[in-house]
Amino acid sequence: MNATVFVEVVPSTNPLKEGQRKKLLEDPGFGKVFSDHMAVARWSQDKGWHKAQIVARAPFQLDPASAVLHYGQEIFEGLKAYRGKDGRILLFRPEANARRFARSAERLAMPELPEQLFLDCVKELARIDAAWISQGDDASLYLRPFMFANEAFLGVRPSREYIFCVIASPSGAYFKGEGKPVTIWVETELSRAAPGGTGAAKCGGNYAASLEAQAKATKNGCDQVAFLDVVERRWVEELGGMNIFFVLDGKTLVTPPLKGTILPGITRDSLLVLAKEAGLNVEERGYSFDEWRADAASGRLSEVFACGTAAVITAVGQVRYQGGEFTVADGKAGEVTRKLREQLIRLQRGETNDSHGWVSVVA
Ligand SMILES: *Cc1c(COP(=O)(O)O)cnc(C)c1O
Helix, strand or coil, X not given: CCCCCCCEECCCCCCCCHHHHXXXXXXXXXXXXXXXXXXXXXXXXXXXXXXXXXXXCXXXXXXXXXXXXXXXXXXXXXXXXEECCCXXXXXXXXXXXXXXXXXXXXXXXXXXXXXXXXXXXXXXXXXXXXXXXXXXXCCEEEEEEEEEECCECCCCCCCCXXXXXXXXXXXXXXXXXXXXXXXXXXXXXXXXXXXXXXXXXXXXXXXXXXXXXXXXXHHCCCCEEEEECCCCCCEEEEECCXXXXXXXXXXXXXXCCCCCCCCCCHHHHHHHHHHHHCCCEEEECCCEHHXXXXXXXXXXXXXXXXXXCCCEEEEEEEEEECCEEEECCCCCCCHHHHXXXXXXXXXXXXXXXXXXXXXEECC
């Protein structure tokens, strides 16, 4: 339907001075520092996708009636550009992000962005801002593609104008003291996603709906919140922004199945493949909070970890909920968690043989 849209590159006339950039890159944290450029493309009903450009990063001017501000028609993605030891710039499975973005758009009644345009924007941005990508195990350039409704109109129907944008943020470890296990709050009242809802789409609205539970987790001394299913309030689904895995008897990996209420994580999918190849038993099946507690008490539960692009793999050490708490095994990051994390990181950074064709060389 859409003819190929080319991305015009208009370099910034005022990029940050090298000294200032290097200073920011010393300890960028997560999502606080931004690179010099952004990708932007526009969609309108009569023109389709058009005016795709890489330009200097700058604020948008929005009409106060812009549809996104009222009804939240917004989706996003998250992927990282890495600098390998040989200096190459690599992306990990960006086609999977492009595909998921198209599926999220469909669920939010937005126009589909051609996968090639998504990939061209992401890659051109990583290339032009390559100086923002540092080497080192925790360093990467986090790329954030997103799309929002931008028609100035207060009626309730899909917008007739959209903006697609990609911004880039150099980042270090997602959690302070990465490697240190996190504490999880299991939320038994508030929910994130219901059957038939938008749980499998990567949309801002899901995050808005998870923030009160996240605040509750923080108030209870926890780093992250885990959600249960809405129907029975029994089955573990995922965290606010990460999928979850359980390791039983040191050799069986269990993760909840994708049934429309869980975000289909690319990290989750990659780990399922790597775990199978490593000879672990892999089970995508319902795992209840009762089972979780029972397995922790009996000692069957050897490890729990959460995974996603931003934090990669994070061990879960402690679990709290309304009325109790327990520790996962000895509360430390386990063997399976550490091995999978190491393997994935080395793969993403181009340090091991990429037998699946997951690594994409950008420059
Ligand atoms: C993005 C996201 C994940 C992780 O997905 P990855 O593709 O692995 O980064 C998990 N859960 C939610 C709710 C997410 O938004």
